[in-house]
Amino acid sequence: MACQQSGGLITILGIPGYVVRITGEHDTGQVFSGTGFFVSTKGHVATCRHVVTLDGLPPRRMRVHVHSYSDPWEYLILDSSEDDDLAILEGVVPPTNETEVAQLHNNWSRDVRTGQELIIYGHSSADNYPTGQQYPSTISSFSEKDGRVGVIGEINAGDSGGPVIDGEKSVIGIVNAKDRTRDGQARFIPVSLLINLLIKNDISFGPPRQAVLTDNASADRVYNPFTSRKGIREPDAFFNREHEQLTIRDFLHARENCQIVGPRRIGKTSLLLQVERVIFRWEKNASLAYVDLHDARSYQLSGWLDHVSRKFSWSRPATNLAEFARRVEEMISESLFPVLCLDEFDELSKRRDEFGRDFYTNLRSCGNMGMTIITASQKQLNHLTDPDDPTSPFYNTFPTVRLGAFSDATVTDFLSVSRGAASAFTPDQQRAIKAFAKGLPLALQVACFHVFEANANGGSLADALQKAEEDLKGYLHRKWH
Secondary structure (H helix, E strand, O other): OOOOOOOOOOEEOOEEOOEEEEEEEOOOOOEEEEEEEEOOOOOOEEEOHHHHOEOOEOOOEEEEEOOOOOOOEEEEEEEEEOOOOEEEEEEOOOOOOOOOOOEEOOOHHHHOOOOOEEEEEEOOOOOOOOOOEEEEEEEEEEOOOOOOEEEEOOOOOOOOOOEEEOOOOEEEEEEEEEOOOOOOEEEEEEHHHHHHHHHHOOOOOOOOOOOOOOOOOOOOOOOOOOOOOOOOOOHHHOOOOHHHHHHHHHHHHOOOOEEEEOOOOOOHHHHHHHHHHHHHHHOOOEEEEEEEOOOHHHOOHHHHHHHHHHHOOOOOOOOOHHHHHHHHHHHHHOOOEEEEEEEOOHHHHOOOOOOOHHHHHHHHHHHHHOOEEEEEEOOOHHHOOOOOOOOOOHHHHOOEEEOOOOOHHHHHHHHHOOOOOOOOOOHHHHHHHHHHHOOOHHHHHHHHHHHHHHHHHOOOHHHHHHHHHHHHOOOOOOOOO
């Protein structure tokens, strides 16, 4: 996911960017629609429990529709409270950049009173107003019975889960229900109950995090945010590849293998590292071992077995293939889900004396037992393993997830994202960077790095792109452009 952020509130025609629409369907086929809002920079969404559940059961599928993004984001219920009618939603694929968030009032009862004017945002008229609507309202009463707050305002079905905002633009509550007996009357849930649920789940809430300068940094100079050249290990630096992540998630859920295939420097390692970060949100019982086959410990079979054993946290390393298979079988018998990620798989094809037919046959057998294997390579596995193997070949259980250049829309998103105190690129700079990079993630990162430096030091756009071209020669075999 790509998300825009800023130091202040993003608004679309007056609607804050943290307000979202939630849609989905249940196993019964019944569809639902409601409102929610971002409560953390990691994309967590707050809403009412009754919006997203049916008879207490979670939906079959749920999507969150975010301003300025044509495709909705897939979400799951992280936690909920039946008594308080609250739910916290979490992205199936975590957002790659910080989301705009609502500011929650941590002492709402101190500052509210009967007759106070409020603003409510909701999606009850989503077919006509897809960005949501703003409804003025007024506090009418306080209920000691269940802690709800009464308001006078035009609240309707579809507005449930929406934020209730005070004059200081802080959330003091969550729209709960329209009064069934009196028109123009509704109730909201105090934000303090939502804060309790967020604390229970260790979710940090509040305004977007600002860039922090070091003690020695100049007040007008911040870190260049485009320095990554290796596999991306920082969650906030990983960008896009949502479709590929969802595809891999589907294969994992079905306990199927898959192969990530793409040219050099296209982001295969970064995608595998992202899977390592998020797999436990997809599969609670997963146990993942990520192995970089460039690592000298994996040059011989004995070293590979020891290395993978340590990655799986086995008490004793496996010393042969049969023992490796037994350990995998033990994990599965204990209801664990072993996932083996083999990065730079091309390396194994160069060491066929060490990794021969027995090695691949054993891996295939472990896959049949219930272990999932994900490989990353420049070439497809049928070009890297023995094509003359008379048995069922290793590679025919690996559907391909092909990794290519970013789409034009993705590059636009990447260039449009505000990165804390980093200055935004001008439209002319964005067009020039896009033309230079041609969707290649590495070229995009390098070009942004040098244009950022030019902006900080008074350099020209032309000089920046010339430096970017020289820089790329050190990363690629072929001539850039």
